[in-house]
Amino acid sequence: MTAQYLSFGVLALVTLWSAYKVVTARLITHAALWMALSFTSVSGIFLMLQQEFIAALQVLIYAGAITTMIIFAIMLSSIREIRVEPQQQTFGQRIRASGLLAVVVGLVFAAFMTYVYYVSEIPKEAVPDPGLLTVRQVGATLFTRFTVPFEVASILLLLAMIGAIILTAKETE
Amino acid sequence: MSLADLWAQHWFRAFVTGSLVLVFALGNFYITLWLERKESAWIQNRLGPMRAGPQGLLQVLADLFKLLQKEDIVPRNVDRILFLIAPFVAHIPALLIFLVVPFGPNLVVADYDIGIIMIAAVTSYAVIATFIAGWGSNNKYSLLGAMRGAAQMISYEVTLVMSVIGVAMMAGSLKLSDIVLAQAERGVLGWYLFPQFIGFIVYLIASLAELNRAPFDLMEAESELVAGYHTEYSGFRFAIFLLVEYVHMIAWSAIAATLFLGGWVGPTPADIPVIGPRLFGWMTGPVWDNIWGFCWFLFKTYLLIFIVIWIRWTFPRVRIDQLMDLGWKFLLPVSLFNIFLTGVMKYGWNVLAESGSPLRWLFWLWR
Amino acid sequence: MEQTRELLINMGPQHPSTHGVLRVLLKLDGETITWAEPDIGYLHRCFEKLSESKTYPQVIPYTDRTDYLSAITNEHAFCLAVEKLMGIEVPERAEYIRVMMAELQRICSHLLGLGAMALDLGAVTGFLYAWRDREKIYSLFERITGGRMLYNYLRIGGVRNDLPEGIIGTPRDGRDKADKTIWGFINYFESYVLPEWDDLLTNNRIFQWRTQGVAPLPSEVAIAYGASGPVLRASGVKWDLRKNVPYSIYDRFEFDIPVGKENGDCFDRWVVRVEEMRQSARIVKQALQWLAENPGDYIAPKLPRVLKPPKGEVYIRYEGSRGEVGVHLVSDGSANPYKVKWRSPCFTHLQLLPVLAPGHKLADMIAIIGSIDIVLGEVDR
Numbered sequence: 005m006t007a008q009y010l011s012f013g014v015l016a017l018v019t020l021w022s023a024y025k026v027v028t029a030r031l032i033t034h035a036a037l038w039m040a041l042s043f044t045s046v047s048g049i050f051l052m053l054q055q056e057f058i059a060a061l062q063v064l065i066y067a068g069a070i071t072t073m074i075i076f077a078i079m080l081s082s083i084r085e086i087r088v089e090p091q092q093q094t095f096g097q098r099i100r101a102s103g104l105l106a107v108v109v110g111l112v113f114a115a116f117m118t119y120v121y122y123v124s125e126i127p128k129e130a131v132p133d134p135g136l137l138t139v140r141q142v143g144a145t146l147f148t149r150f151t152v153p154f155e156v157a158s159i160l161l162l163l164a165m166i167g168a169i170i171l172t173a174k175e176t177e
Numbered sequence: 178m179s180l181a182d183l184w185a186q187h188w189f190r191a192f193v194t195g196s197l198v199l200v201f202a203l204g205n206f207y208i209t210l211w212l213e214r215k216e217s218a219w220i221q222n223r224l225g226p227m228r229a230g231p232q233g234l235l236q237v238l239a240d241l242f243k244l245l246q247k248e249d250i251v252p253r254n255v256d257r258i259l260f261l262i263a264p265f266v267a268h269i270p271a272l273l274i275f276l277v278v279p280f281g282p283n284l285v286v287a288d289y290d291i292g293i294i295m296i297a298a299v300t301s302y303a304v305i306a307t308f309i310a311g312w313g314s315n316n317k318y319s320l321l322g323a324m325r326g327a328a329q330m331i332s333y334e335v336t337l338v339m340s341v342i343g344v345a346m347m348a349g350s351l352k353l354s355d356i357v358l359a360q361a362e363r364g365v366l367g368w369y370l371f372p373q374f375i376g377f378i379v380y381l382i383a384s385l386a387e388l389n390r391a392p393f394d395l396m397e398a399e400s401e402l403v404a405g406y407h408t409e410y411s412g413f414r415f416a417i418f419l420l421v422e423y424v425h426m427i428a429w430s431a432i433a434a435t436l437f438l439g440g441w442v443g444p445t446p447a448d449i450p451v452i453g454p455r456l457f458g459w460m461t462g463p464v465w466d467n468i469w470g471f472c473w474f475l476f477k478t479y480l481l482i483f484i485v486i487w488i489r490w491t492f493p494r495v496r497i498d499q500l501m502d503l504g505w506k507f508l509l510p511v512s513l514f515n516i517f518l519t520g521v522m523k524y525g526w527n528v529l530a531e532s533g534s535p536l537r538w539l540f541w542l543w544r
Numbered sequence: 545m546e547q548t549r550e551l552l553i554n555m556g557p558q559h560p561s562t563h564g565v566l567r568v569l570l571k572l573d574g575e576t577i578t579w580a581e582p583d584i585g586y587l588h589r590c591f592e593k594l595s596e597s598k599t600y601p602q603v604i605p606y607t608d609r610t611d612y613l614s615a616i617t618n619e620h621a622f623c624l625a626v627e628k629l630m631g632i633e634v635p636e637r638a639e640y641i642r643v644m645m646a647e648l649q650r651i652c653s654h655l656l657g658l659g660a661m662a663l664d665l666g667a668v669t670g671f672l673y674a675w676r677d678r679e680k681i682y683s684l685f686e687r688i689t690g691g692r693m694l695y696n697y698l699r700i701g702g703v704r705n706d707l708p709e710g711i712i713g714t715p716r717d718g719r720d721k722a723d724k725t726i727w728g729f730i731n732y733f734e735s736y737v738l739p740e741w742d743d744l745l746t747n748n749r750i751f752q753w754r755t756q757g758v759a760p761l762p763s764e765v766a767i768a769y770g771a772s773g774p775v776l777r778a779s780g781v782k783w784d785l786r787k788n789v790p791y792s793i794y795d796r797f798e799f800d801i802p803v804g805k806e807n808g809d810c811f812d813r814w815v816v817r818v819e820e821m822r823q824s825a826r827i828v829k830q831a832l833q834w835l836a837e838n839p840g841d842y843i844a845p846k847l848p849r850v851l852k853p854p855k856g857e858v859y860i861r862y863e864g865s866r867g868e869v870g871v872h873l874v875s876d877g878s879a880n881p882y883k884v885k886w887r888s889p890c891f892t893h894l895q896l897l898p899v900l901a902p903g904h905k906l907a908d909m910i911a912i913i914g915s916i917d918i919v920l921g922e923v924d925r
Binding site for chain 1: 256289290291294295297298299300301302304305308311312320321323324327328331334351466
C-alpha cells in the first residue's frame with residue numbers, strides 16, 4: 005500500500021508542478037512541453053486506477069495530439085516568447101496578480117469538485133472491480149446511449165475543421 | 178527468499194522483463210544495423226563493412242565505441258536542458274512498444290487489453306522528442322526538420338491506426354495475443370495479410386512514414402536539411418538517436434509481423450508429416466512452443482525489416498506536400514474503405530455461412 | 545492576425561547538396577522559397593589570368609580543371625581555338641579519337657550529373673550505380689591517357705598518343721569486357737545501364753513526382769538568360785552546336801538532338817540528359833567503326849617547338865557536356881596568350897536559379913540545382 009501511496013504522491017506532485025510551470029514558463033514552447041508532462045503524469049494516475057484504456061487515450065489525445073497541435077501552432081506563428089516589460093510590473097505586483105487569479109480559479113474548481121462529489125451519483129467508495137471500463141463497453145455505450153451527443157460532437161469538430169481551413173485559405177489568397 | 182517468491186513480486190518481474198526487452202531491443206539493433214549496411218552494400222554493388230570481424234560483424238561495435246569516445250559537444254546557444262534530454266525522451270516510445278508485443282505463446286511483458294491503442298499512444302511521444310531535439314538545437318535546419326517531423330507523424334499516425342482497425346475487427350480484440358491466437362486457429366491463409374491486404378499495404382507505407390525511413394525520411398533529408406533535427410548532435414547522443422531509429426524500425430516490423438503475418442505462429446519440426454512426430458516429438462511442450470514461436474516471430478520480423486531496408490535503398494525521397502497528399506488524400510480514404518470492406522465481408526460471411534449458399538466462399542477469407 | 549515570418553537560410557558553402565562550394569541564400573515562407581540568391585567565388589583559381597603567363601600547350605592542363613568532370617571537352621575546345629588561330633590541319637585519325645573521347649566524356653559527365661541529382665533526391669543507389677559505370681569509363685581513359693580524371697591528352701594539332709593495343713575491341717564484346725574495351729563498354733551501356741536508369745529512376749513514380757512540373761523554364765526565358773546545352777534543349781529549343789554550328793568532324797556523324805517540351809521542367813532536363821547519353825553512345829560506335837577500319841599512326845602534325853600564333857583573336861563555340869563552352873583567345877604574336885576568356889555554361893545556368901527557385905519548396909531546390917547540373921570549378925574558374 006505504501007508503494008501505491010508513494011507513487012501516487014510522486015505522480016500528483018509531478019502533475020501539479022508541471023501544471024504550475026505551464027503557467028509560469030516564459031518560453032511558450034517550454035509551457036507546451038510542461039503540459040505534455042502534466043498530461044503524462046495524469047495518465048499515470050489513471051494507470052494506477054487500472055484504467056488502462058483511459059490512460060492510453062489520455063496519452064494519445066492529450067500528450068500526443070493536443071500537445072503536437074499546440075507545438076505546431078507555436079512553430080507556425082511568430083510568438084516565441086512571452087515578455088513582460090519589467091518597468092510595468094514589479095515582482096510583488098506580479099505575484100499578487102497571478103495569486104489572485106490562482107485563488108479564483110482554485111475556488112471555482114474546488115466548488116465544482118465538491119458539487120460533483122456530494123451531489124452527483126458517482127459512487128463515493130472505491131469500486132470493487134476497477135476493470136469495468138473496457139473498450140467494448142465504451143464503444144457500446146458510445147453507439148447506444150450516447151449516440152446523439154457523439155454525433156453532435158463529431159459534427160462540431162467537422163465544423164471547426166472546415167472553419168480552420170477556410171480561415172487559412174483566405175490568408176493565402 | 179526463493180526465486181519463485183521473488184518472481185511473485187511485481188517489481189522484480191517488471192525489472193527482469195524490462196531488462197529482457199532492453200536486451201532484445203539492443204541485440205536486434207545491432208543485427209539490424211549490420212543488416213542495413215550489408216544489404217545496402219549488396220544492392221549497390223559494394224561489399225559493405227568487411228574488416229572488423231568476419232563479414233564486418235564487429236563494425237557496428239567499433240562504430241558505437243567510436244561514438245562513445247567522442248566529445249559530448251553542447252553548442253553554446255542551445256536550449257540546454259531540452260537539448261540534453263531529447264535523446265532520452267526519444268527512446269521511451271521505441272522501447273515501450275515492445276511491452277505489448279507477444280514474442281511467443283507466453284512471452285509477453287504486459288498483455289494489455291488495449292494493445293493497439295497503447296502502441297498508438299506511446300508513439301505520440303516520438304513527435305515530442307523530435308520537437309524537443311529540433312527546438313532545443315536552436316538551429317534553423319533542425320527546426321525545419323522538427324516541423325516536418327511533427328506534421329508527418331501526426332498525419333500518418335491517423336492512417337496507421339486506421340489501417341490496423343481492420344485487424345482488430347477481424348480478431349474482435351485489441352489485445353495483441355488475442356489477435357495472434359485468432360490467426361493461429363486458421364492456418365496460413367488465415368493470416369490477416371490476406372483478408373487485410375489493403376490494410377497491410379497501408380500499414381507498411383504509413384509505418385515507413387512514421388519511422389522516417391526513406392522514401393519518407395524528410396526530417397533528416399541530408400540533401401535539404403543536412404541532418405534534420407539531429408544536426409547539432411554528436412557523440413553518444415547521436416548514437417542514441419541512431420539506436421532509437423533502428424529500435425523503432427524493429428518495433429514496427431514486429432507489430433506488423435504480429436498483426437498481419439501471424440506473429441509467433443508457425444509450423445514446428447514436429448509438424449512435419451510422417452517423420453516429424455517420431456524424430457522431433459520430444460521438441461514439444463510449453464518451453465519448446467515458446468522457443469519455436471520466438472524463432473518464427475524473429476523470422477517474420479526480419480523479413481519485414483529486410484523489405485523496409487530494401488525500400489530505403491531503392492526509392493527517391495518524396496516531397497513534404499506530396500507526403501501529405503499521399504497520407505490524407507490517398508492512404509486515409511483507402512484505409513477507411515478497408516474498414517468498410519472488412520465490415521461488409523464479415524457480415525456477408527456471417528449471413529451466408531448459415532444459409533450454406535455457395536456464394537459464401539467469396540467471403541471465406543473474412544470468415 | 546500574426547504574419548508568418550520569413551526564414552533566411554544559408555545553404556552552403558558547406559552543405560551536402562550544393563555540388564561543391566556553392567552558397568545559396570534562401571528566404572523561406574514555411575517551406576516555400578520566396579527568394580534565392582547564389583553566392584559564388586569560393587573556388588576561384590584565376591584560370592584566365594594564369595593562362596596569360598603560360599605558353600599555349602601549357603594552358604591545356606589548366607582547361608582540364610575548369611569543368612573537371614568533363615576535361616576532354618575543355619581541352620578540345622581550347623585546342624580548336626588555337627588550331628583555328630594558327631590554321632593547323634588536324635589528322636583525321638586524331639579527329640576521330642578526339643570525338644570519341646569527347647563523347648565518352650559526355651556520357652561520363654552526364655552519368656555523374658544524373659547520379660548526383662538522384663542522390664540529392666534521396667536515391668542513393670542511383671548515385672552509386674552511376675559511379676560504378678563511370679569507373680569503367682575511367683579505367684578505359686586511364687589506359688588511353690594515363691590519367692583518370694584530368695588527362696592532358698589532347699595536343700594542339702592532334703592527340704598525345706594513339707589508342708593502346710586492343711582497347712577498341714569488337715562489336716561483340718559484352719558486359720564482361722565493359723572495363724576493358726570501348727566496344728564492351730558501349731554495348732554494356734546500351735543494353736544494361738540505360739534500361740537500368742529507366743527502371744530505377746526515370747519511370748519511378750516518386751521520382752516523377754519530384755521532378756515533373758518542378759521549375760519549368762519557358763524557352764524564351766532560357767534563351768534570354770543565355771542557357772545552352774541540355775538545359776536549353778530541355779526547354780524545347782532544338783539547338784546543338786554539334787549540328788547547328790558543326791566543328792571538328794561532327795558533320796560526319798549521325799545522331800539526333802533530344803529536346804524537351806515547351807516548358808521544360810526538371811524531368812525534361814533529366815530525360816534530355818539520358819537521351820544525350822544514348823546519342824553519344826551512337827556517335828562513339830560510329831567513331832569506333834571508322835577507327836577500326838582505318839588503322840594508322842599519324843595522330844599529330846609536326847609543329848614548331850614554341851608555338852607563336854599570329855596576331856589576332858578567335859572565338860570558338862563548343863558543345864560541352866553542360867552547354868556551350870566558349871573560348872575567346874587573343875594573341876599578340878608571342879608564345880603566351882594575351883587573353884583567354886572562358887565562357888562557362890555553368891556560370892550562365894547558375895544565374896537561372898533566382899528565376900527558377902521562387903515559389904517552389906525547399907526540397908525542390910535540390911532538384912533544381914541537380915537538374916541544371918553545375919560544376920563549381922567551372923562557375924568560378
